[in-house]
Amino acid sequence: MSKICAKYIFRTLFRIQEHGSTNATFTNVHRRYASSVNSMSVVYNEYGNPNKVLKTENCQLSKCLQADEVLVKMLMAPVNPSDINMVEGTYFMKPKLPAVAGNEGVGEVLDVGTNVKSLKTGDWVIPNQAGFGTWRTHAVADYPRLRKISNDIPPLSAATIVVNPSTAYRMLKDFGNLKPGDVVIQNSANSAVGQSVIQIAKAWNLRTINIVRGRDNLDDLVEQLKQLGATHVVTEEFSRTPEMKELIKSLGAAPKLALNGVGGKSATELLRHLASKGVMVTYGGMSRQPVVVPTGVFIFKEVTAVGYWNSQWNIENDTSPERDTMFEELCDMIRECKLIPPPCEIFELENYSEAVRSAMEGFQGKKKVLSMQDFQ
Known part of the structure; x- marks a missing residue:
C-alpha cells in the first residue's frame, strides 16, 4: 500500500481535523428529531461574485414526506470550479433562482416516501444530475433526482465521484479505442481530473505522459503524481523541446489520446505529439485561450479534435446501464485503493465563505470540501 493511500484511508475513515473537528463516521447520525428537521443552506438569489451573493438560509423541512420524496442528510460536498461559475452566471447551465449552491456531494437517506422502493434509510446517495444544490445540511427531493452509491467507501470519495473521476473515466473509455x-x-495533470486520469489509466494498464506547469516545488509534485501511477511527468517548457520527442520515441508509440484541460498553446503542443489518427479531447480551458489546431496535423496526421462535457453525458445517459457500470467500477477502484481523491481541505458548512474565498484564489494544491457533520 502506498504512503498516499495509507494516509488517505486514515484521514477519511477515522478523523479529519482541519477547519474544525469533523467526525467522519457517517452512519446512524442525526435521527433525533420529531416532525421536522432544521436545514441550513447556502443560497443565492442573483448571479454574481460568490463572495457577495452567497448567504445562508435556515428552514424547517417536514418529516411528513410525499409518496415519491426522500429526506436526505448531506454529509460532504466539494467546492468545484463549476459551482463557482454557476453562481457567477457564467456556466453553460443556469439553475432557476433562488438556488442552493453546489452540484456534487454525498448524503445519507433518513426517510423515504411510500412509493420509494429503490432507496431505504441508511443508504448513501449522490445527485443524479447537476444543479441539485448540495451545499446544505438536509434536503427533500423526489427520488429520481438521487442515485444510490456504495456506503462502504470513504465519504470523501463518494462526495467527489460524480465530476472528476467520472470525467476521467469517460474520456479514457469513450475516445481513442485504447x-x-x-x-x-x-496537460493539467495535477488537477483533480488529471489525477483521476493517472490512476484509472494505471488500473487499465495504460501509460501516461503528464504535463504540468513549472513551479518551485516541482520535484514534490512529480513524486506525488508518480506515486499515483504516472509513467512520465514533464513541464510545459519541456514539452516544447526536442527532448520531448525523444521521450515519446523511447515509449515505442506516440500517444493515441490527448486530454486537454488548458487550451491555448498547451493544447497545440498536445496535438503535435499525437499519433496519426489520434484524438484530442478538450474538457476544460484553464488558460481561457482558444484551441488552435495546426493545419498540418489535420491534413497529414488526420487527428480528431472533440469536446467532452460530463454534465451532458449524464443527461443523455440518465438511465443507461453504462452509467451504473461506471460507478460500480469506480467504487471497485476506490475499495482497492486504486483511486483516491486529490489532497483536500475540509471546512464546516458554516465556514462556506472561507472555503469559497480560498477556492477562488487560484491553484493551491488542495480541493476545498464542505462537511455538514457537525450541524445539529
Whole structure:
C-alpha cells in the first residue's frame, strides 16, 4: 500500500481535523428529531461574485414526506470550479433562482416516501444530475433526482465521484479505442481530473505522459503524481523541446489520446505529439485561450479534435446501464485503493465563505470540501 493511500484511508475513515473537528463516521447520525428537521443552506438569489451573493438560509423541512420524496442528510460536498461559475452566471447551465449552491456531494437517506422502493434509510446517495444544490445540511427531493452509491467507501470519495473521476473515466473509455500498453498524454495533470486520469489509466494498464506547469516545488509534485501511477511527468517548457520527442520515441508509440484541460498553446503542443489518427479531447480551458489546431496535423496526421462535457453525458445517459457500470467500477477502484481523491481541505458548512474565498484564489494544491457533520 502506498504512503498516499495509507494516509488517505486514515484521514477519511477515522478523523479529519482541519477547519474544525469533523467526525467522519457517517452512519446512524442525526435521527433525533420529531416532525421536522432544521436545514441550513447556502443560497443565492442573483448571479454574481460568490463572495457577495452567497448567504445562508435556515428552514424547517417536514418529516411528513410525499409518496415519491426522500429526506436526505448531506454529509460532504466539494467546492468545484463549476459551482463557482454557476453562481457567477457564467456556466453553460443556469439553475432557476433562488438556488442552493453546489452540484456534487454525498448524503445519507433518513426517510423515504411510500412509493420509494429503490432507496431505504441508511443508504448513501449522490445527485443524479447537476444543479441539485448540495451545499446544505438536509434536503427533500423526489427520488429520481438521487442515485444510490456504495456506503462502504470513504465519504470523501463518494462526495467527489460524480465530476472528476467520472470525467476521467469517460474520456479514457469513450475516445481513442485504447488498449493496454497504449499511451495517453494530458496537460493539467495535477488537477483533480488529471489525477483521476493517472490512476484509472494505471488500473487499465495504460501509460501516461503528464504535463504540468513549472513551479518551485516541482520535484514534490512529480513524486506525488508518480506515486499515483504516472509513467512520465514533464513541464510545459519541456514539452516544447526536442527532448520531448525523444521521450515519446523511447515509449515505442506516440500517444493515441490527448486530454486537454488548458487550451491555448498547451493544447497545440498536445496535438503535435499525437499519433496519426489520434484524438484530442478538450474538457476544460484553464488558460481561457482558444484551441488552435495546426493545419498540418489535420491534413497529414488526420487527428480528431472533440469536446467532452460530463454534465451532458449524464443527461443523455440518465438511465443507461453504462452509467451504473461506471460507478460500480469506480467504487471497485476506490475499495482497492486504486483511486483516491486529490489532497483536500475540509471546512464546516458554516465556514462556506472561507472555503469559497480560498477556492477562488487560484491553484493551491488542495480541493476545498464542505462537511455538514457537525450541524445539529
